[in-house]
Amino acid sequence: MDVIVIGGGIAGVATAYQLHAAGHRVCVVERHATVAQGATYGHGGTLLPTPLDVWFGPTHVKSGRAPRGGLIYKPGFNSATRRFMQRLTRLQEHEAFCEQYRRLKPLVDVARETLAAIETRFNFEFEQRNGLLHVVRHARDWELTQSALELLRELEVPHHVLSASECSEIEHSVPTEPAFAGGVLFEQERIGNCPLFTKLLKQVLEDRGGAQFMLGRTVAGLRLDDRRAAVELVPARGSQAGEREVEVVSADAIVVAAGAGSLALLERAGLRLPLHPARFFSLTAPLAYEECAPHLSVVDTVRRITMTRTNQRVRVANAALLQPEREVMKAPAESLAKAATAMLAQATHDWIPGAARISAAHAWDGAKLLSPDGLPVVGQALHPRLFVNVGHGPAGWGLACGSAKVIADLMSGLEPSVPPDTLAALRADRFVSQRP
Template sequence: MDVIVIGGGIVGVATAYQLRAAGHRVCVVERHATVAQGATYGHGGTVLPTPLDVWFGPTFMASRQSAKNGVISKPGFNGPARQFIKQLTELQDPEAFGRQYARLRPLIELSRDAMADMEARFALEYEQASGLLYLVRSPHEWEQTQPALDILRQYEVPHHVLTPAECAAFEHSVPTDPEFAGGILFDQERTANCPLFAKLIKQTLDNQGGVQFMFGCEVSSIRLEGQRASVELAPRPGAASRSREVDVIHGDAVVVAAGHGSLPLLERLGLRLPLHPLRLHNLVAPIAHEECAPHVAIVDAVKRIAISRMNQRLRIAGGAVLQSASQIDKPLGESLTKEALALLGQATHDWIPGAARISAALPWEGVKLLSPDGLPVIGNALHPRLFVNLGHGPAGWGVACGAGKLVAEIVSGRTPDVPADTLAAFRADRF
């Protein structure tokens, strides 16, 4: 089949790779000049999510204070945004958390295998580093973390629960004063550079052939007619006055993998998904003192702030801001941006003092798409030739490789090798 993939982020690139591997011809349409310029650019480095990374569960927004939960609420958000948060906080219940994680788990394992296969096939080097140490400050938060530890034990995920002294002995850059409750070490999990990975996969596809990348092209709408699917392109700046003809790319199927740009495209087709765009921040800071720099990635488990080392710099990601969806394309405003970046600076100072030169850090912000039940939206939607792959939230990076495989199987008319309730839990019509 000729398949059009809308979006050149990690999800679009991984989907194109898997579709090509399944024997399809692919055209990736991306509005930017290259791949990995959206949320993919700002990733925090964590490759695959543990139960401590998913954006639901007992520790997620358990406190109302941003200094404690790591999430800033912009004043004045509207009804749909409030409803969205209400639904997410229902998953604080340990049982609901466990149920939802169980549905996500097969996708994580599929992604692990898919990534390992891609890595081995092409000998990819993309700043991989082993080891993530999750740290928890207060005894109360430690208590709230226990359901996640139960899940780790249930699924036999390799990990070590450490006392503060053991954390400091393992990672010399973490001080035991002020006191903290403990840590969880994943010595087999990894951090890596997501945009670099996406670019390497694109290069591989360029070399192999069969995948065409169309950059600088914005899809304005999707057309679904019988057994055909096509996309209309918005006029390029400056070209509008010359011709009234609309550029159309024809195909047999369309996969929407356009991050938060997916929502308006699907809404124009009559599919309104209750996903919410969430603004996140990151800082890339030079190492200040080598002797204070961590040798594994450090994650503030409750505030969900990840600090990963990449060569001579630290990548610090988190600082989410909840706001109305209608405001997401407008600038956030200086004071909220400062507040979000301050959370990142403070977490770095608290857990690894002296490691980063925050005053020289480069700030960045991006938008990720989160679903109210914490799970991505993957599969067929609305029409036999329309497919979606979006809403991977804070865990989109490694999971994209498995999600791309799921989509490729479904497009090819095969049943993916994951449990039926996982597939059902990802469907667009579940809401």
């Protein structure tokens, strides 16, 4: 089949790779001048989510309302933003949270296998390493993690529950004062450079003639009928092209994997998804003192802020701003951007003091899609020739690679790599029967 993939981030490039591996001809359309320039560029690094990392459940929802949480929530009078949070709040109860993560777990497993196969086959070096340490400051927040800890034990996910002193012994950068409640060590979970991995995968595709990349192009619309699918392309704003004439490119199928930009495109095609973009912030700072630098990735569990040392840099990521969609997709107000970066700086001061020169940090912000039930949207949608791979959120960029494998299975007529209940939980039509 001839397949057009819309989006040159991790989801789009990973989908192109899996489709090529399955024998399809692929064209990737990306509005930027190269790949990995949108939300992919700002990922915190965690490859796959554990029950402590997912962007739903008791820890996130309850603590997110408090000033110490990692979410700046500014809904204004927008009812859609409030409805989104109300849906997410339903997953704060233990049973609902556990059931939803059980649905996600098979996709996590497929993603782990997919990433390992790619890494081994091509000997990729993308600043990957093992070791993730979650830390929790307050006893009341530690209580909120118990649902996740029970789920870790039930699913036999390798981990160690640690006291504060044990956390500091294992990770010397974490101070024992002021006192904190404890932590969880995941020795086998991994961190990696998402934009670097994406670019390496693009290079593999180009070297093997596995995909055509149409860069600097914006998709203005989709055309779908019984016999063929097509995209309407115009030069991206700011490109060298003088005219914005529409170019129509046809294929047998289309995969929309354009992150936050997918919502408007799908809506114009007749598919409205209740996903919501949130603006995420990160700081990449020079290393300050070698003796203070962490050798594990340290995660403030309540704030969802990840602190990772990579070479001579420290990346601090995942402070989030949730506003009405029209506001999220614009540059944030200066006061809100300062509040988000201050949250990142404070987490660095609290957990890895002296490790990073925050005053010299490079700041980044960009929109990422969150779903109201915490699961991405993967599979066929609206039309037999239309597929989607969106909504993975900030917790683990490797999920997009597992979803790409599912897309390739479906498009190739193979048995999907995930069980039927997980596949049903990922489909776009799961939202049709839900009430706002």
